Amino acid sequence: MKFETISYLDENGHLSPSFSKEISDKELVKGYRTMVITRLVDDRMITIQRQGLISFALSSNGEEACAVASAAALEFQDWMYPQYREAGIMFWRGFTIQDYLHHMFSNAEDLTLGRQMPNHFGSRELNIVPVSSPIGTKIPHAAGCAYAMKLQGEKSVAICYFGDGATSEGDFHVGLNFAAVRKAPVIFFCRNNGYAISTPCFRQFASEGIAPKGIGYGMTTFRVDGNDFFAVYDVVKQARKHCVDGLGPVLIEAMTYRLGAHSTSDDPSLYRPESEVKQWEKKCPILRLRRYLIAQGLWDEKQESSLLASVSEEITRAIAMARKTSLPPLISMIEHVYDEIPVSLREQYEEIQSIYPNIEKH
Numbered sequence: 001m002k003f004e005t006i007s008y009l010d011e012n013g014h015l016s017p018s019f020s021k022e023i024s025d026k027e028l029v030k031g032y033r034t035m036v037i038t039r040l041v042d043d044r045m046i047t048i049q050r051q052g053l054i055s056f057a058l059s060s061n062g063e064e065a066c067a068v069a070s071a072a073a074l075e076f077q078d079w080m081y082p083q084y085r086e087a088g089i090m091f092w093r094g095f096t097i098q099d100y101l102h103h104m105f106s107n108a109e110d111l112t113l114g115r116q117m118p119n120h121f122g123s124r125e126l127n128i129v130p131v132s133s134p135i136g137t138k139i140p141h142a143a144g145c146a147y148a149m150k151l152q153g154e155k156s157v158a159i160c161y162f163g164d165g166a167t168s169e170g171d172f173h174v175g176l177n178f179a180a181v182r183k184a185p186v187i188f189f190c191r192n193n194g195y196a197i198s199t200p201c202f203r204q205f206a207s208e209g210i211a212p213k214g215i216g217y218g219m220t221t222f223r224v225d226g227n228d229f230f231a232v233y234d235v236v237k238q239a240r241k242h243c244v245d246g247l248g249p250v251l252i253e254a255m256t257y258r259l260g261a262h263s264t265s266d267d268p269s270l271y272r273p274e275s276e277v278k279q280w281e282k283k284c285p286i287l288r289l290r291r292y293l294i295a296q297g298l299w300d301e302k303q304e305s306s307l308l309a310s311v312s313e314e315i316t317r318a319i320a321m322a323r324k325t326s327l328p329p330l331i332s333m334i335e336h337v338y339d340e341i342p343v344s345l346r347e348q349y350e351e352i353q354s355i356y357p358n359i360e361k362h
């Protein structure tokens with residue numbers, strides 16, 4: 001089974017005349033700015049992890065269009081289930097750099113109160129369900145959420161993001177089958193970036209990519225150039241309409257590439273050639289959209305340098321503030337799971353306090 005890859009914007013920023021869809025200049029510029037913010041924040045997080053300020057960082061370097069263009073194509077009431085390379089959806093929906101930095105420092109202002117690893121963002125206010133470390137678990141959750149919305153007659157969709165590696169998990173198959181049978185309004189957005197850490201796609205599955213799996217489950221499926229802002233935007237718009245029209249779920253396979261390491265605990269030079277990375281650098285989604293915007297007179301070098309300077313300064317200020325902010329209180333370790341804290345947990349908490357009387361001061 002062969003799939004065409006939908007693409008409209010080439011590497012030089014030329015937009016194909018076959019793209020006749022509506023997307024406002026304002027949205028395009030916001031999309032561009034959001035991708036740049038994501039890139040700059042990610043780069044700095046890796047640096048400060050190396051400096052020992054935070055414990056861990058993952059970046060979406062090279063994959064920013066997948067998150068930002070898809071978020072741009074959705075409505076605010078739509079539920080989002082990110083994996084961890086979707087910081088761009090947070091910034092698109094209004095999470096500030098400071099909010100993000102508090103999360104990365106796992107401090108008292110972090111919405112998850114340090115109970116999660118860095119890059120496990122989420123926000124109830126923004127309808128973004130926090131990332132969870134076990135790969136693929138969000139796929140059935142998103143299918144269930146979408147089915148619930150269908151039963152309640154809501155005109156909203158859920159979108160679930162994951163990598164190619166997640167499709168090797170049972171949860172992928174369970175979630176897709178359930179959603180297809182129940183016609184749940186859910187978009188399964190797979191970023192096929194070629195690798196699950198060091199495992200290349202050809203060692204994960206024998207099918208021709210991920211898209212044929214969607215057909216196998218009986219759902220509408222697209223393969224799209226994941227580094228093309230216009231193409232991602234367009235297929236997600238179409239997928240959303242398909243879902244709210246009651247036609248069932250959609251699988252999108254976005255062809256992209258992870259330009260950086262899997263995480264700060266990885267060394268990609270051990271499993272992939274530098275020449276491969278260089279090839280994909282030319283397809284960078286930010287570069288392509290910038291070339292388009294400049295050619296259209298919607299962006300210029302002055303705006304570019306001012307954006308880079310102001311975002312970099314904002315990140316520096318946010319790091320300083322996050323460092324100054326205290327850690328979450330010890331009691332938060334046992335709160336917010338049970339309605340009433342069970343006696344066994346309360347005893348453990350008191351034991352820690354008695355062993356480390358000054359623990360709250362650290």
Ligand SMILES: Cc1ncc(C[n+]2csc(CCOP(=O)(O)OP(=O)(O)O)c2C)c(N)n1
Binds near residue numbers: 085169195197
């Ligand atoms: C169930 C499970 N197995 C293994 C891991 C370890 N692990 C973390 S990320 C990852 C790779 C995931 O690859 P993919 O889904 O392709 O996403 P990518 O990191 O490429 O964006 C693995 C194996 C995990 N977190 N959960």
